[in-house]
Amino acid sequence: MQIRQLPDTLINQIAAGEVVERPASVVKELVENALDAGALRIDIDLEEGGIRLIRIRDDGGGIAPEELPLAVARHATSKIASLDDLEAVATLGFRGEALPSIASVSRFSLSSRRAGDEHGASLQVEGGKLGEVAPKAQAPGTTVEVRELFYNVPARRKFLRAERTELGHIEEWLRSLALARPDVELRVSHNGRPSRRYKPDLLDASLRLNETLGEDFARQALRVEHGAAGLRLHGWIALPSYSRASADQQYLYVNGRAVRDRNVAHAVKIAYQDVLFHGRQPAYVLFLEIDPLRVDVNVHPAKHEVRFRDTRLVHDFVYRTLQDALAETRAGAIAAATQGAADNAQYPATAAAFGSPRQWLPTQQSPLGLSLGEAPAAYAALYAQPPVSQPYSAQSQEQRLPASSDAAVPPLGYAIAQLHGIYILAENADGLIVVDMHAAHERIGYEKLKSAHDGIGLHSQPLLVPLNLAVAEREAEVAEREAETLATLGFDVTRSGPQSLSVRSVPALLAQAEPEGLLRDVLTDLREHGETRRIAAARDELLSTMACHGAVRANRRLSVPEMNALLREMEITERSGQCNHGRPTWARFSLTEIDRWFLRGR
Incomplete structure (x- = not known):
């Protein structure tokens, strides 16, 4: 077949197939242009979910009026001028494709x-055909x-969904x-009616959490702030107790740009x-901030x-930052943050981790752990049978409360009873x-075992007969390249052929755990995530x-001192807000909430 140069209109419509997927894609490109222009x-x-308008x-x-035709010309932009600019892009848009592509498939x-x-001045474009620039009354700024x-690509229009669905994607x-961008005011109307307004707030970005994700997320979110190795990670992560059936509340931004990244998603997971x-x-x-020279944003048409x-x-940076933050989700930590400074002085292990109910800042404090010498004793204590105690009965005031009446709680x-041999009730x-x-x-036993094993390290167990493993060539390359990493994990692996x-x-520790399958999984991780x-x-x-x-079983009767000892251990044990399987270990009912149960004060 003869090679032909495609006409500009068709070129733009092909590009539109990459950039303009649905009305939400158009809104994204146009709003990003507005932000790059300094809009506040x-x-x-919108009309009909953005399909009509x-x-x-x-x-x-x-x-400028004379630049309007250039704005809808292919690969014309004010945002980059050289390869150096492209390698350090600081704007949301930069390709110069969006406006000509959108104009080629719309009025x-x-x-x-x-x-x-x-x-002001105005330019009309009908299906990619430019009109003349004409004067027009216009407030400072831009209207698109x-x-x-x-309308001129009916096959593409058939793929659009119902009005409500398209509007949902835009929202x-x-x-x-x-x-x-909590600094920017956004006003949205649909079919002539105001539908949403995001008010700007320069002082407290967390207020946007309430507007966007709801009070429940904001109430159960930890504020994360950490920097190292030229990277900075900040934002909010929800407590494990606030989990979702789907990934609908996962937002990642790299240098202010909303992106999807499997590498970071895996680190969070x-x-x-x-x-x-x-x-x-x-x-x-x-929000991940990184030198623009260390990240390539020019890998996807829609960015x-x-x-x-x-x-x-x-x-590794994202994983370790979040792992350290989640390690501080000790049971009672948020309750501690709401108490006074006296409490903080008496219980520094809890108070130091949370400056407020929704803040975690990395510290140099080492995590709770056991020395190698303590490990055997801890292991023995974990499996020792607790002393048999009688069902709870009224205890003396000295057993249940601190020695002084004004001591911080x-x-x-403090434990007051045991319910059905399953739950501890404390005031x-x-x-x-x-x-x-x-x-x-x-959870307490689990964290002690992990700390003890971390102190010992990962030992290798030689195989009586070396295992010969057939793998794909790229897996063999990874094994050869990552031989030192594999050795630190307990594997002695050499490449014996292509x-x-x-x-x-x-x-x-895992000698009985089918090492062949484990090694294959390890090589896959090293290849995909490093x-x-x-x-x-x-x-x-x-x-x-x-x-x-x-762990103690249900229907095991504990004395009040034993229950209090367990509560104190929970307060200093990492991740004690959840058990090993992710279930919550404790719940809090405020006195105000209990009063509502009984309609007190109404």
Whole structure:
């Protein structure tokens, strides 16, 4: 077949197939242009879910009249001028594709006025055909109208969904934007009626959490702030108790750009692995800041994805930051944060981790752990039979309360009873605490076993006969390249051929855990993420089972001192807010809440 140069209109319509997926794609491109122009207020008017009309008005810098035709010309932009600019992009848009692509599949108009101009100017585009620039009354800023999207591409229009569905996609993207830019006011109307307004707030960005994700998320979110190795991660992560059936509340921003990244998503997933109930999804709003030279944003036409220069560093940084934050989710910690400074002085292990109910800042404090010498004793104590005690009866005041009446009450309070041999009831300064004693003891034992094993390290167990393993060539390459990493995990692996490995030793603790399949999973992780927690996860699963068997069982009667001892252990044990399987270990009922049960004060 003869090679022909495609006409400009067809070129733009092909590009539109990549950039303009649905009305939400148009809104995204136009609003991002407004933000790049310095807008602080953006009005978004929609009709029929954006299919009939999308109008974006901003108060940004505006466009000179003579530059309006250039604005809708292919690959014309004010945002980059050289390869150096492309490698360090700091704007949301930069390709110069969006406006010509949108204009090629709609009835399009562009009006703009700069602050110093006497009047504005307008340009009409019909199906990619430019009209003449004409004067027009226009407030400073830019207005873009997109009417009858895909009117000239009926095949594409058939793929659009119902009005409500398309509107939902637009609202979801605006929600994502609102989280990233609390300084910008967003006003949305649909079919002539105001539908949503995000008010700007320069002082407290967390207020946007209430507007976008609701009070429940805001109330159960930890504020994260950490920087290292030229990276900075900040934002909010939800407590494990606030988990979702789907990934609908997972927002990631890289240098202010909303993106999807499998590498970071994997890091978040494994950070939550030890505290989240099976099958549930974490919720988070995270902002990763990195030198633009270390991230490539030019890998996706719609700029949904990025590529990091050092994937392993980013993955490890995100994982360790969130893992450390979640380790501080000690039972009672949030309750402690609401108490006075006197409480903080008496219970520094809890108070130091939470400056407020929704803040976690990394410290140099080492996590709770056991020395190697303490490990055998801790293991023995975990499996020792607790002393047999009588059912709870009234105890003396000295047994139940601190020696002085004005002593601070600890976060989980003091035990007052045991319910059905399953739950511990305790009174704290705020109301009633209910603890699942088996779940709590299970987590305490589990964390002690992990600390003890971390002190010992991962030992290797040589195999009597080396295991010859057939693998894909890329897996063999990973094994050869990551030989030192594999050795630290307990594997002695050498490449014996283009598609074969020889395994001479495996992690001693997991020698009975089918090492062939484990090694394959480890190699997959190293190839895809540059990091693996397969060994640690398999080890943790084994230690979790051991801790579960060693925990106190239901219907086991505990004395009040024993119950109080368990409460104090919970307050200083990492991740004690959840058991090994992600179930909550405790619940709090404030006195105000209990009063409502009985209609007191009404």
